[in-house]
Amino acid sequence: MTDISRRCADMQASPIRKLVPLANAAKARGTSVYHLNIGQPDIPTPPGYWNALKDSLPNVLAYGPSQGLPVLREAISSYYSRSGITIDTDEIIITTGGSEAVYFAFMTTCDHGDEVICFEPFYTNYNGFATMAGVKLVPVTSRCENGFHLPEALEIESRITDRTRAILICSPNNPTGTVLSPEELQTLSSIVQKHNLYLLSDEVYRDFVFDGGTHLSTLQLPEIEDRVIVMDSISKRFSSCGARLGNMISRNKNIMDAALKLGQARLCPPTLAQYGAARIYHNLDANYYSDVMTTYQNRRDVLIEELSGVDGVFFLKPEGAFYATIQLPVKDADRFASWMLTDFQLEGETTMVAPAAGFYATPGLGLDQIRIAFVLSEEKMRKALEILKEGLKVYRD
């Protein structure tokens, strides 16, 4: 038997999913589990999706164009125009989830062994795509006490080497809920110009900015329009993670030509789902976006009400997305999260969270932190957090 590739052997297991066997065992014992560990929204997928699938049923479920169906690329272009952002359909390629957009962004900008700077804690699946693309992620640490905003420009620049090709950001952020300010985006703009880099910008949570804030897209930085690659998705926007549709946007023609070659190699994104997605974009109620944003904001407020002031618990108010990275009064949050599933229950229920260490690239960081996804109803959030607080009272490191 030959060994598996070094590439796969080196890939870490997802910290979001690694405690699933413990959760399954708890359920088998009859304990119900509140899932605050995974960003799976509970909001119904807009009905336009299902109607479009029924109306579009073809005799042959054929391949579509590699860059995606024109109807969906046009719908995305008009979605962006609502925010005052002009994007030509040629500047959009439909991908199989935002996930493939991340992979395409690495593949179009980096050669094997090139480096991409990213801010830890970061969306853990960047690791997998970087490994697949042979890219080395170079972490710069953002800190809980600063609400996970960017460190000083000098600290960022100190990590740039002659192999650095890009800076990767995610705003609104998974796993922290941080929204980068216009000033922070300006700082990044200056750095990428000064050092001749790309800016890879994951904006899949762009609709969820709280407290009256608006999202400034990196597509609104004209001075770096050739350097920006945006990764986007309908998974969270339309609560349609299973459609597996995202898109990559760039005004850099060479990047888009390169992405198309990658797109042709995998033939096309899911055809039927694209009809559904296009229909959602076209048929949504005017209030859809603000209603969904408010739903998440109210859940965020439950999180603040329930956890603020709890001894040893620290986090700043998440500004967007639907995540918070929270410091707990425990030495090893991995052990605590496991213990909540194996040893703790309150009236037959327990709460599952994601240990945050797996969202850091630097060993030893985030050991006392967890990530919470506020994707359950306010009532369930309250119950889940009550259980978490009771667990913290009883738990001993």
Ligand SMILES: Cc1ncc(COP(=O)(O)O)c(C=O)c1O
């Ligand atoms: C920050 C971020 N980027 C990209 C993705 C990938 O999304 P999908 O492939 O479902 O579109 C996710 C999913 O959770 C995410 O949180």
